[in-house]
Amino acid sequence: MRRILVAGNWKLNGSKASIQKLVTGIVAGAENLTDVSIAVCAPYVYLPFTAELLTKSVVGLGAQDVSEQDSGAYTGEVSASMLLETGCKYVIVGHSERRALFGEKDMDTARKFAAARKQGLIPILCLGESLAEREAGMTEVVVARQLDAVLELEGVQALNDAVIAYEPVWAIGTGKTATPEQAQAVHAFIRQRLAALDAGVAAKVQILYGGSVKGSNAAELFAMQDIDGGLIGGASLDAQEFLTICQAGQNQRD
Numbered sequence: 177m178r179r180i181l182v183a184g185n186w187k188l189n190g191s192k193a194s195i196q197k198l199v200t201g202i203v204a205g206a207e208n209l210t211d212v213s214i215a216v217c218a219p220y221v222y223l224p225f226t227a228e229l230l231t232k233s234v235v236g237l238g239a240q241d242v243s244e245q246d247s248g249a250y251t252g253e254v255s256a257s258m259l260l261e262t263g264c265k266y267v268i269v270g271h272s273e274r275r276a277l278f279g280e281k282d283m284d285t286a287r288k289f290a291a292a293r294k295q296g297l298i299p300i301l302c303l304g305e306s307l308a309e310r311e312a313g314m315t316e317v318v319v320a321r322q323l324d325a326v327l328e329l330e331g332v333q334a335l336n337d338a339v340i341a342y343e344p345v346w347a348i349g350t351g352k353t354a355t356p357e358q359a360q361a362v363h364a365f366i367r368q369r370l371a372a373l374d375a376g377v378a379a380k381v382q383i384l385y386g387g388s389v390k391g392s393n394a395a396e397l398f399a400m401q402d403i404d405g406g407l408i409g410g411a412s413l414d415a416q417e418f419l420t421i422c423q424a425g426q427n428q429r430d
Protein backbone atom coordinates (compact mmCIF):
# COMPACT_ATOMS: atom_id res chain seq x y z
CA MET A 177 0.00 0.00 0.00
CA ARG A 178 1.45 3.37 -1.00
CA ARG A 179 1.62 5.96 1.76
CA ILE A 180 -0.52 9.08 1.36
CA LEU A 181 1.35 12.39 1.05
CA VAL A 182 -0.36 15.73 1.59
CA ALA A 183 1.83 18.65 0.54
CA GLY A 184 0.93 22.31 0.86
CA ASN A 185 2.05 24.72 -1.86
CA TRP A 186 1.88 28.18 -0.34
CA LYS A 187 2.76 29.84 -3.67
CA LEU A 188 3.43 33.60 -3.29
CA ASN A 189 1.72 33.92 0.08
CA GLY A 190 2.66 34.49 3.68
CA SER A 191 4.60 36.66 6.08
CA LYS A 192 6.61 35.72 9.14
CA ALA A 193 3.56 36.34 11.31
CA SER A 194 1.13 34.30 9.20
CA ILE A 195 3.63 31.46 8.67
CA GLN A 196 4.34 31.24 12.40
CA LYS A 197 0.63 30.86 13.11
CA LEU A 198 0.06 28.43 10.25
CA VAL A 199 3.02 26.16 10.95
CA THR A 200 2.44 26.12 14.70
CA GLY A 201 -1.11 24.96 14.05
CA ILE A 202 -0.07 22.32 11.52
CA VAL A 203 2.71 20.94 13.73
CA ALA A 204 0.37 20.61 16.72
CA GLY A 205 -2.31 18.84 14.68
CA ALA A 206 0.14 16.63 12.80
CA GLU A 207 1.34 14.93 15.97
CA ASN A 208 -1.49 12.39 15.84
CA LEU A 209 -1.34 11.87 12.08
CA THR A 210 1.26 9.13 11.95
CA ASP A 211 -0.07 7.25 8.92
CA VAL A 212 0.16 10.13 6.46
CA SER A 213 3.18 12.08 5.23
CA ILE A 214 2.83 15.85 5.39
CA ALA A 215 4.91 18.60 3.81
CA VAL A 216 4.75 22.35 3.28
CA CYS A 217 6.40 24.15 0.35
CA ALA A 218 7.34 27.68 1.37
CA PRO A 219 8.59 30.69 -0.63
CA TYR A 220 12.40 30.64 -0.82
CA VAL A 221 13.04 33.43 1.66
CA TYR A 222 10.89 31.83 4.34
CA LEU A 223 12.47 28.38 4.07
CA PRO A 224 14.95 28.85 6.96
CA PHE A 225 12.23 30.37 9.16
CA THR A 226 9.83 27.55 8.33
CA ALA A 227 12.56 24.94 8.87
CA GLU A 228 13.11 26.31 12.34
CA LEU A 229 9.40 26.12 13.13
CA LEU A 230 9.37 22.51 11.90
CA THR A 231 12.27 21.39 14.12
CA LYS A 232 11.46 18.02 15.69
CA SER A 233 8.21 17.83 13.69
CA VAL A 234 7.45 15.06 11.21
CA VAL A 235 6.20 17.66 8.73
CA GLY A 236 8.64 17.88 5.81
CA LEU A 237 9.83 21.06 4.17
CA GLY A 238 9.77 21.75 0.43
CA ALA A 239 10.57 24.54 -2.01
CA GLN A 240 8.43 25.59 -4.96
CA ASP A 241 11.11 25.67 -7.66
CA VAL A 242 14.83 25.06 -8.13
CA SER A 243 17.54 26.05 -10.55
CA GLU A 244 18.72 23.48 -13.05
CA GLN A 245 22.22 24.83 -12.36
CA ASP A 246 24.47 23.88 -9.44
CA SER A 247 26.21 27.26 -9.12
CA GLY A 248 27.58 30.16 -11.14
CA ALA A 249 26.47 33.38 -12.79
CA TYR A 250 22.71 32.83 -12.69
CA THR A 251 21.33 35.88 -10.93
CA GLY A 252 18.22 35.20 -8.91
CA GLU A 253 18.48 31.42 -9.05
CA VAL A 254 18.55 29.03 -6.08
CA SER A 255 20.27 25.67 -6.37
CA ALA A 256 19.26 22.24 -5.09
CA SER A 257 22.27 22.08 -2.76
CA MET A 258 21.18 25.39 -1.19
CA LEU A 259 17.68 24.00 -0.66
CA LEU A 260 19.11 20.85 0.89
CA GLU A 261 21.28 22.85 3.23
CA THR A 262 18.26 24.89 4.25
CA GLY A 263 16.45 21.75 5.38
CA CYS A 264 14.34 20.92 2.34
CA LYS A 265 13.32 17.36 1.60
CA TYR A 266 11.06 18.13 -1.37
CA VAL A 267 10.93 20.56 -4.27
CA ILE A 268 8.08 21.18 -6.67
CA VAL A 269 9.18 21.18 -10.32
CA GLY A 270 7.18 22.08 -13.41
CA HIS A 271 4.22 23.63 -11.64
CA SER A 272 1.73 24.81 -14.25
CA GLU A 273 2.19 28.40 -13.04
CA ARG A 274 5.93 28.15 -13.81
CA ARG A 275 5.11 26.66 -17.20
CA ALA A 276 2.35 29.12 -18.13
CA LEU A 277 3.57 32.36 -16.53
CA PHE A 278 7.34 31.96 -16.65
CA GLY A 279 7.78 30.09 -19.91
CA GLU A 280 9.14 26.87 -18.43
CA LYS A 281 9.37 24.15 -21.07
CA ASP A 282 9.15 20.38 -20.58
CA MET A 283 12.93 19.99 -20.84
CA ASP A 284 13.57 22.86 -18.39
CA THR A 285 11.41 20.99 -15.90
CA ALA A 286 13.26 17.76 -16.63
CA ARG A 287 16.60 19.45 -15.93
CA LYS A 288 15.29 20.86 -12.66
CA PHE A 289 14.04 17.39 -11.77
CA ALA A 290 17.53 16.02 -12.46
CA ALA A 291 19.24 18.77 -10.43
CA ALA A 292 16.98 18.07 -7.45
CA ARG A 293 17.58 14.32 -7.54
CA LYS A 294 21.31 14.76 -7.89
CA GLN A 295 21.31 16.43 -4.46
CA GLY A 296 18.96 13.87 -2.91
CA LEU A 297 15.91 16.13 -2.87
CA ILE A 298 12.58 14.52 -3.76
CA PRO A 299 11.14 16.31 -6.79
CA ILE A 300 7.37 16.70 -6.93
CA LEU A 301 6.89 16.66 -10.70
CA CYS A 302 3.73 18.52 -11.75
CA LEU A 303 1.85 17.45 -14.86
CA GLY A 304 -1.46 18.72 -16.18
CA GLU A 305 -3.47 19.96 -19.10
CA SER A 306 -5.20 23.29 -19.67
CA LEU A 307 -8.95 23.57 -20.18
CA ALA A 308 -8.51 24.05 -23.94
CA GLU A 309 -6.33 20.94 -24.10
CA ARG A 310 -8.88 18.89 -22.16
CA GLU A 311 -11.73 20.11 -24.36
CA ALA A 312 -9.70 19.20 -27.43
CA GLY A 313 -9.29 15.65 -26.07
CA MET A 314 -5.55 16.20 -25.59
CA THR A 315 -5.24 15.44 -21.86
CA GLU A 316 -3.29 12.21 -22.26
CA VAL A 317 -1.11 13.60 -25.04
CA VAL A 318 -0.09 16.59 -22.93
CA VAL A 319 0.49 14.65 -19.72
CA ALA A 320 2.48 12.00 -21.61
CA ARG A 321 4.64 14.66 -23.29
CA GLN A 322 5.41 16.33 -19.95
CA LEU A 323 6.21 12.99 -18.30
CA ASP A 324 8.27 11.71 -21.22
CA ALA A 325 10.65 14.69 -21.04
CA VAL A 326 11.70 13.52 -17.58
CA LEU A 327 11.81 9.87 -18.61
CA GLU A 328 14.02 10.74 -21.58
CA LEU A 329 16.50 12.70 -19.51
CA GLU A 330 16.51 10.65 -16.32
CA GLY A 331 15.06 7.22 -17.12
CA VAL A 332 12.16 5.50 -15.40
CA GLN A 333 14.19 4.43 -12.34
CA ALA A 334 14.45 8.11 -11.37
CA LEU A 335 10.79 7.96 -10.44
CA ASN A 336 11.76 5.69 -7.55
CA ASP A 337 12.92 8.80 -5.70
CA ALA A 338 10.25 11.20 -6.87
CA VAL A 339 6.61 12.13 -6.52
CA ILE A 340 4.24 13.02 -9.35
CA ALA A 341 1.42 15.53 -9.00
CA TYR A 342 -1.37 15.59 -11.56
CA GLU A 343 -2.81 19.09 -11.52
CA PRO A 344 -5.31 19.94 -14.25
CA VAL A 345 -4.78 23.66 -14.88
CA TRP A 346 -8.54 24.29 -15.11
CA ALA A 347 -8.96 23.02 -11.53
CA ILE A 348 -6.24 25.16 -9.93
CA GLY A 349 -7.55 27.99 -7.79
CA THR A 350 -10.89 27.87 -9.57
CA GLY A 351 -12.92 25.95 -7.01
CA LYS A 352 -13.63 23.53 -9.88
CA THR A 353 -12.18 20.22 -8.69
CA ALA A 354 -11.78 17.34 -11.08
CA THR A 355 -14.25 14.63 -10.11
CA PRO A 356 -12.60 11.66 -8.40
CA GLU A 357 -13.29 9.66 -11.56
CA GLN A 358 -11.73 12.26 -13.87
CA ALA A 359 -8.63 12.44 -11.70
CA GLN A 360 -8.42 8.66 -11.26
CA ALA A 361 -8.52 8.18 -15.05
CA VAL A 362 -5.46 10.38 -15.57
CA HIS A 363 -3.62 8.93 -12.58
CA ALA A 364 -4.20 5.43 -13.95
CA PHE A 365 -2.95 6.58 -17.35
CA ILE A 366 0.26 7.95 -15.80
CA ARG A 367 0.82 4.76 -13.82
CA GLN A 368 0.21 2.58 -16.86
CA ARG A 369 2.66 4.61 -18.90
CA LEU A 370 5.30 4.00 -16.23
CA ALA A 371 4.30 0.33 -15.89
CA ALA A 372 5.05 -0.20 -19.56
CA LEU A 373 8.66 0.67 -18.70
CA ASP A 374 8.97 -0.72 -15.17
CA ALA A 375 6.14 -2.32 -13.21
CA GLY A 376 7.95 -1.94 -9.88
CA VAL A 377 8.43 1.80 -10.25
CA ALA A 378 4.83 2.25 -11.38
CA ALA A 379 3.50 0.36 -8.36
CA LYS A 380 5.62 2.40 -5.94
CA VAL A 381 5.46 5.99 -7.16
CA GLN A 382 3.09 8.32 -5.32
CA ILE A 383 0.81 10.26 -7.66
CA LEU A 384 -0.83 13.23 -5.94
CA TYR A 385 -3.84 15.14 -7.21
CA GLY A 386 -3.88 18.94 -7.11
CA GLY A 387 -6.58 21.47 -7.99
CA SER A 388 -9.11 22.91 -5.53
CA VAL A 389 -8.64 20.14 -2.95
CA LYS A 390 -10.43 21.08 0.28
CA GLY A 391 -11.34 19.44 3.54
CA SER A 392 -14.74 18.64 2.07
CA ASN A 393 -13.57 16.78 -1.04
CA ALA A 394 -10.24 15.24 -0.02
CA ALA A 395 -11.66 11.95 1.27
CA GLU A 396 -13.43 11.05 -1.98
CA LEU A 397 -10.33 11.88 -4.02
CA PHE A 398 -7.94 9.94 -1.77
CA ALA A 399 -10.28 6.94 -1.88
CA MET A 400 -9.45 6.41 -5.55
CA GLN A 401 -7.08 3.57 -6.30
CA ASP A 402 -4.32 5.59 -8.00
CA ILE A 403 -4.59 8.83 -6.00
CA ASP A 404 -1.94 8.83 -3.27
CA GLY A 405 -2.51 12.22 -1.71
CA GLY A 406 -2.75 15.86 -2.69
CA LEU A 407 -0.81 18.98 -3.60
CA ILE A 408 -2.81 21.70 -1.92
CA GLY A 409 -2.78 25.40 -2.79
CA GLY A 410 -5.32 27.73 -1.21
CA ALA A 411 -6.53 25.28 1.43
CA SER A 412 -2.97 24.81 2.73
CA LEU A 413 -2.93 28.38 4.02
CA ASP A 414 -5.39 27.56 6.79
CA ALA A 415 -4.09 25.14 9.43
CA GLN A 416 -7.47 23.61 10.26
CA GLU A 417 -8.46 23.14 6.63
CA PHE A 418 -5.07 21.65 5.78
CA LEU A 419 -5.23 19.30 8.77
CA THR A 420 -8.71 18.16 7.74
CA ILE A 421 -7.19 17.15 4.38
CA CYS A 422 -4.32 15.38 6.17
CA GLN A 423 -6.84 13.59 8.38
CA ALA A 424 -8.66 12.38 5.25
CA GLY A 425 -5.35 10.88 4.14
CA GLN A 426 -4.82 9.26 7.51
CA ASN A 427 -8.35 7.77 7.51
CA GLN A 428 -7.70 6.30 4.09
CA ARG A 429 -4.85 4.20 5.41
CA ASP A 430 -6.24 3.32 8.90
Ligand SMILES: O=C(CO)COP(=O)(O)O
Pocket residue numbers: 185271343347348349350351386387388389407408409410411
Ligand atom coordinates in the same frame (compact mmCIF):
# COMPACT_ATOMS: atom_id res chain seq x y z
O1 LIG B 1 -1.71 24.57 -7.74
C1 LIG B 1 -2.07 23.93 -6.78
C2 LIG B 1 -1.12 23.27 -5.89
O2 LIG B 1 0.15 23.25 -6.44
C3 LIG B 1 -3.52 23.83 -6.44
O3 LIG B 1 -3.97 25.06 -6.03
P1 LIG B 1 -5.43 25.20 -5.38
O4 LIG B 1 -5.52 24.10 -4.32
O5 LIG B 1 -5.47 26.57 -4.80
O6 LIG B 1 -6.42 24.96 -6.48
